[in-house]
Amino acid sequence: MMRIAVDIEKTLRDGSREFHLRMRFESDADVTVLYGESGAGKSLTMQAIAGLIRPDKGRIVLSERVVFDAALRIDVRARHRHVGLVFQDYALFPHLTVRQNIAFAQNRGWLNRRTVDKESSAAMANMQLDTLADAYPSDLSGGQRQRVALARALAAHPQLLLLDEPFSALDSDLRNRLRDELIERHRRAGIPMVVITHDADDVAAFGGKVVRVRDGQVVA
Amino acid sequence: MVSDAIVPLLLTLKVASLATILASLVGVALGKLLGRKRTLTRDVAESLLTLPLVLPPTVLGYYLLVVLGRNGFIGGWMMRWFGVSLIFTWQGAVVAAAIAAFPLILRAARASFSDVDVQLENAARSLGASESEVFFRVTLPLAWRGILAGALLAFARAMGEFGATLMVAGSLPGRTQTLSLAIYEAVMAGDDARAASMVIISLITAVALLIVAAQLLQRRKHT
Numbered sequence: 097m098m099r100i101a102v103d104i105e106k107t108l109r110d111g112s113r114e115f116h117l118r119m120r121f122e123s124d125a126d127v128t129v130l131y132g133e134s135g136a137g138k139s140l141t142m143q144a145i146a147g148l149i150r151p152d153k154g155r156i157v158l159s160e161r162v163v164f165d166a167a168l169r170i171d172v173r174a175r176h177r178h179v180g181l182v183f184q185d186y187a188l189f190p191h192l193t194v195r196q197n198i199a200f201a202q203n204r205g206w207l208n209r210r211t212v213d214k215e216s217s218a219a220m221a222n223m224q225l226d227t228l229a230d231a232y233p234s235d236l237s238g239g240q241r242q243r244v245a246l247a248r249a250l251a252a253h254p255q256l257l258l259l260d261e262p263f264s265a266l267d268s269d270l271r272n273r274l275r276d277e278l279i280e281r282h283r284r285a286g287i288p289m290v291v292i293t294h295d296a297d298d299v300a301a302f303g304g305k306v307v308r309v310r311d312g313q314v315v316a
Numbered sequence: 317m318v319s320d321a322i323v324p325l326l327l328t329l330k331v332a333s334l335a336t337i338l339a340s341l342v343g344v345a346l347g348k349l350l351g352r353k354r355t356l357t358r359d360v361a362e363s364l365l366t367l368p369l370v371l372p373p374t375v376l377g378y379y380l381l382v383v384l385g386r387n388g389f390i391g392g393w394m395m396r397w398f399g400v401s402l403i404f405t406w407q408g409a410v411v412a413a414a415i416a417a418f419p420l421i422l423r424a425a426r427a428s429f430s431d432v433d434v435q436l437e438n439a440a441r442s443l444g445a446s447e448s449e450v451f452f453r454v455t456l457p458l459a460w461r462g463i464l465a466g467a468l469l470a471f472a473r474a475m476g477e478f479g480a481t482l483m484v485a486g487s488l489p490g491r492t493q494t495l496s497l498a499i500y501e502a503v504m505a506g507d508d509a510r511a512a513s514m515v516i517i518s519l520i521t522a523v524a525l526l527i528v529a530a531q532l533l534q535r536r537k538h539t
Contacts, residue, residue, distance in 0.1 A: 206452035
């Protein structure tokens, strides 16, 4: 059972505007949904959990592992946090094929190899992406991109999966289909996940624990 | 006639190629080091590093002589420890051309690195990539087109380098006399036919380079 405990503060300045993030929530649910309008601080929270931004204060615990603690000066690097990310715009590597994107985590060193290990091939088959293996992200549809992004994140064997507005880039038909698909895949993969969304339909479909976010804070 | 131009042409290509390689390594490294954040300190540093491009080449040559000469900071050290001097050698010409040209690569590299989507670098980090892996597998491949454009400009600048090369390496026929120096010498000696043939060869080389550049920049566009 994965327990996520987040208690962080961060102030961002952009010119004369300030944004205060004060996020505090805990969850041991299989799915945790961060629900709120865009600009509420959900993505910032996700980046903090993944180790991509550093909070000013506070503490983040994943399972029993403290990955961030400002007072104790603990800040585990993103690459050692074992947190998989599916970005809102998928952030697929445009210069790499589907195959290379998915194998990115398995492939160490300074070169993007063309050949791929068995495990990544299996991951591709599993996601029904084998026919697209040599395609580049720019050739893919929105739904296919999302599947590649998910496969790429899962290939790194994360202990936690974070999905930032996974369906916002898709039209509503596809959204419903992929939502079901994702829930099914999630059930099979058995990796706990945090989903960020502004869509009430997502909240209803995913169930799990819902954390409502407004103006950088959790509202009861 | 043409054979007169072959020796300076080959020397020019050798000097300009090595200078471009040297300038690329330094320019790309400094471009990465300056980073995408625009702070006053970093912008001032970039301006100072751009000086070799905007200073009169003779001023650059003067400073190079001061630094690389027998009594210079680096020149004296090289003389003491290795018994070599770069003054009046083609290697000196490489250094002069590299320093004159590297700001072009530095600026192109910094701009190209800044254009790479941070989210892609973050995605790589979250997939377990170290900072050097992120650089070589994501940042550099996505920025190479801009860097290449800068390197081609730098190559052109290095090929045409005159003032600093003349001061540091002199104009020794067959040893340090590059095409631009040879053209100058031919005109001064009143050998117009020889000058004209070398001018035409310069022109052909430049056009050939531009064609190669356009080809390289067109290939593989997935971004």
